Amino acid sequence: MKLSIQLCIFFIVGITNFSIAQNEIDSLFNVLDISIEKRETYLKEKNDNINEFRVLLENDTTDLKDKYFYATEIYEQYLVFEFYGALHFAYVAIDLAKQLKEDKLINESNLNLARILVIAGIYQESSEILDGLEIKKLSNDLLVKYYLIRKELYNQLYYYSPTKSIKQSYQTKYVNYCDSLLAILPENSESNLEILETRALDTRKLDKAKKLNALRLSRYSIGQHNYSKIAFQRSLIYEVAEDNHNQKKYLILSAISDIKGVIKDNASLATLAFKLYHDGDVDRAYKYINICYEDALFYNSKLRAIQIANILPVISQSYEEQLISQKSRLEYFNVIITIMIIILFVGIIFIYKQVKSVRSVRNTTVEMNNKLRESNAELQNANGQLTKLHTDLSNTNLVKEIYIGEFLKICSDYIEKLEYQSTHTKRMLVARKYGELLKELKDDDVRKKEMKLFYKNFDQTFLHIYPTFVDDFNKLLEPDQPIITKNKELLNTELRIFALVRLGINDSAKISKLLGNSVTTIYNYRVKVKNKAIVDRENFDDYIMRIGDV
Known part of the structure; x- marks a missing residue:
């Protein structure tokens, strides 16, 4: 018996948790769809922000060094927004650095150029730029930047390389640069935590990975590039943990952040679309993958466009097959409806003929009834x-x-x-x-x-019809908790509510209008009275309806 109760509780809790989780996902999808509708607004704000810096950059009175920093800022704005814009201003910053003849700025601008080339998948050129730098002359902050770009370069080469031996070589270099970074990075810095989280995930230390990710995520707000990236990395943790709900949750959060931050070089929405496709939500998957493809074309990165293009046909084909299937079902239903209309028409004709036949029989029946009426006269007198x-x-x-x-x-x-x-x-x-x-x-x-x-007219009229109502009503309640009227009232509010129920007015909203109270007040009175009942509370109103029956 106890085991059965425990199983029931477990089942109810499970259903409740599933419902809450599904509501959370539905709410997030709603926020994502609203954000998608506002994409043009976010895009305009992004362009307006960039144009403010461009005006300062193009001003003849602006100091040359300030122009360098403005060009670098515009490069950062374009970095995950539009490839050729970032590339152009990376070169502008290099030219300005050379005019300033400052080695640190020249090295920094060249690192920025290498970084955008890695993001776009142009690995050979980026590697040549990095090879051309004198590492010993790099300041500590630029050395960190150099190692980060190298790390990302070899990580991508490892990911996309088809040759096993070369792939292993890239992985080794990637790990070495991670070690180099851990040796010089501050312990609690973003890049340090990211490397530690990745290693924890690779070794399946999921609790540690979640803890590090939560710390990183707490430092940023939705709409920032780091928030988008960290939320996406959290979805990978839940993917390994086979936690479908949370994986989808953080993919949606990352996608929302990408859209609000106008981050066109994104991965979360495409990954979400592919996951929805596998979950059978083809309509939403098709919508999202097309938005991803638009973003990839806008960003102008061949690598990202190719990645999306590999997924797009699969989802598009499934979407088209679904449309064809829906069209076939619609045609099938049209045929069924046509057949039913024909059957209905034939049925109407048949019924019409039957009615004519019934009329003939009815005429005969009338004659017989007349005779029966005469013979039943005495019986009617007796009754x-x-x-x-x-x-x-x-x-x-x-x-x-x-x-x-x-x-x-x-x-x-x-x-x-x-x-x-x-x-x-x-x-x-x-x-x-x-x-x-x-x-x-x-x-x-x-x-x-x-x-x-x-109230007075109601009380008098109702008690005239049901004079024992109050006594009969109190018999349904606990003996020590009867409803007692005060100040010579015939009925009070609680009794009037159930008097209206006895008259067949059961809706709390209607009762509230008649008695001049709020719906909440009526509801609370009803619950309060039912809690005193000695009869079944679920059927309390049925007992009220029997009061006064003979």
Whole structure:
């Protein structure tokens, strides 16, 4: 027995958690779709921001060194936004650095050029630029930058290389540069934590990877490039952990951040689209992969465009097959509907013929009934007294119905009076007749007076029809918790609510309008009374409906 209860609880908790998780994903998808709709707005803000720096850069009065920093800032803005823009301003920064004849700026601008080439997948040229730098002359911050670019270069070469031996060589170089970075980076720096997290993930130390990732993610806000990248890396952790919900959650968060930050060189939305395709959500996958392809073309990176192009046909084909399948089902349903219309038409003709036949039989039946009516005359006389008694009872019920109908009409008239009073007050205020209005209000509160009269009429009428209602109602409650009226009231609010239920008005919203209380108040009263019941609370209203039955 205990095991069964535990299994039931486990099942209920599981269903609840699944529902909460699904609601979370649905909410995130809603935010993502809204962000996609606002892409043009984000794009305009991005271009406006870049143009502000371009104006400063192109100003003849701007100092040459300031121009270098403006060009570098524009390069950073374009880095994950538009490849050729970043490439152009990387070269502009190199020219300015050479004019300034400062070795550090020349090295920095060349590193920026190598970085954008690695991002775009132009590995040979980037490697040549890096090979041309004198590492011993690099400052510590530029040496870190150099190692980071080398690390990313060999990581991508390892990922895309098809040759096993060369692939191993790239991996070794990648690991060596990671070690070099760990040796010179501050312990709690972003790059240090990223390398440690990647190693924890590679060795399947998932708890450590999550902890490091959470620390990194807490430092950034959605819309920043680092937030997008770290959220994407978190989705990889959950992919290894086979946690489908959280993997999808962080892919969506990363995609939202990419869109808000106008990051066109992105991976999260394409990965999400491919995952949705495998989950069977082809419509959404098709929508997202097309947005990814647009971003790849906008960014102008051949590598990213090729990556997306490898996924796009698979999803597009599935989407087209789904459309064809839907079209086939639609044609099938059209055929079915056509057949049903034909059957219906034939049925109508058949019914018409049957009606004609029934009319003929009915005429014969009428003649037979006339004879039977004569023979049953004596039987009707014998049952006269019983019929009269039945008629009297029906008349009594009819009187009750008319009585209640008239009562509800009075209620409606009272409410209309209140509405009229409200309209009248507004008109007086608009007409600035403040004195007259104040005089009317001092007479009395019209609504309270009418509602008090309404309650009195209702109580008297209802108890006239159901004189034992209060006693019968209290019999349904705990003996020590009866509903007792005060100040010579016939009924109080709780009794009036259930009096209306006895009259067939069960909806709390309607009851609230009739009694002048909020829906919440009515609901709370009903719950409070049901909690005192000695009968089944779920069927409490059914017991109320039986009060007064003969």
